[in-house]
Amino acid sequence: MVTLSLDAASVRLGRRLVVDAVSATLGAGTLVGIIGPNGAGKSSLLRAMLGLVPLASGSVTLDGESVSAMARGAIARKLAYLPQGQLLHWPLTVERLVALGRLPHLAPMSAMSPADIDAVERAIERADVAGLRGRVATELSGGERARALLARTLAVEAPALLADEPLASLDPGHQIDVMALLRREARAGALVVTVLHDLTMAARYCDRLLLMDRGVLVADGAPLDVLTAERLRRVYGISAMIDPPMIVPVARSLEPL
Numbered sequence: 001m002v003t004l005s006l007d008a009a010s011v012r013l014g015r016r017l018v019v020d021a022v023s024a025t026l027g028a029g030t031l032v033g034i035i036g037p038n039g040a041g042k043s044s045l046l047r048a049m050l051g052l053v054p055l056a057s058g059s060v061t062l063d064g065e066s067v068s069a070m071a072r073g074a075i076a077r078k079l080a081y082l083p084q085g086q087l088l089h090w091p092l093t094v095e096r097l098v099a100l101g102r103l104p105h106l107a108p109m110s111a112m113s114p115a116d117i118d119a120v121e122r123a124i125e126r127a128d129v130a131g132l133r134g135r136v137a138t139e140l141s142g143g144e145r146a147r148a149l150l151a152r153t154l155a156v157e158a159p160a161l162l163a164d165e166p167l168a169s170l171d172p173g174h175q176i177d178v179m180a181l182l183r184r185e186a187r188a189g190a191l192v193v194t195v196l197h198d199l200t201m202a203a204r205y206c207d208r209l210l211l212m213d214r215g216v217l218v219a220d221g222a223p224l225d226v227l228t229a230e231r232l233r234r235v236y237g238i239s240a241m242i243d244p245p246m247i248v249p250v251a252r253s254l255e256p257l
């Protein structure tokens with residue numbers, strides 16, 4: 001069980017303030033979606049939670065401990081991270097790729113224990129990649145690779161899972177599978193934070209949405225409280241059909257932003 005707290009956390013990349021004084025406390029057992037237009041700062045916010053980018057000001061704490069002061073190994077055991085659109089360079093089998101998820105738990109040069117092997121098997125099962133286990137990961141389709149990488153992230157069995165656009169390149173069936181899986185992880189007690197572009201998926205599965213716009217957290221709450229027609233117009237510049245849980249972008253808003 002973890003609690004991740006951001007207190008006026010800001011990130012500067014080059015000359016730009018890409019995360020601007022964001023405060024939020026994210027608790028175990030919750031599926032949190034981070035939404036917002038391209039360039040809004042979603043990935044940067046996720047990376048700030050992981051301690052992967054230095055903060056310009058403010059703080060991020062994990063169970064009260066500053067993430068920036070924690071050793072990388074300790075963070076990796078508590079916060080499993082699925083980065084956006086990761087490329088694979090080594091021709092590993094899917095099974096070996098998933099097993100890399102156990103690295104944060106292994107002492108240097110040590111072999112996997114039966115418990116590690118069980119964790120890998122559970123991850124393969126949960127991400128529905130058993131049929132791919134013997135395939136070379138560099139030869140997979142984009143969607144197959146995404147599921148194999150999700151399995152690697154699940155194999156960490158961390159109390160928190162942070163996923164950056166896990167639905168990208170998945171077919172509709174696997175999109176539903178992944179959202180249902182993330183929700184099950186949250187119901188089982190994990191904190192799950194995921195960057196999403198699909199507003200219907202966000203509304204349907206998430207317990208809470210953080211809406212980012214130009215680095216600022218402009219709304220934080222239950223999906224249907226966050227996803228109002230007025231906010232979608234102002235933040236995304238769209239008019240949308242809102243028929244819960246369906247949020248369907250219909251047109252570019254004709255009104256000026």
Ligand SMILES: Nc1ncnc2c1ncn2[C@@H]1O[C@H](COP(=O)(O)OP(=O)(O)OP(=O)(O)O)[C@@H](O)[C@H]1O
Pocket residue numbers: 013014015016018036037038039040041042043044045
């Ligand atoms: N290394 C960098 N130097 C300067 N600016 C950067 C750098 N990396 C990203 N940015 C800018 O930071 C802003 C936030 O980027 P970020 O990737 O967090 O957005 P995002 O909301 O995840 O976008 P997307 O939906 O397109 O993935 C963007 O305007 C981007 O151009």
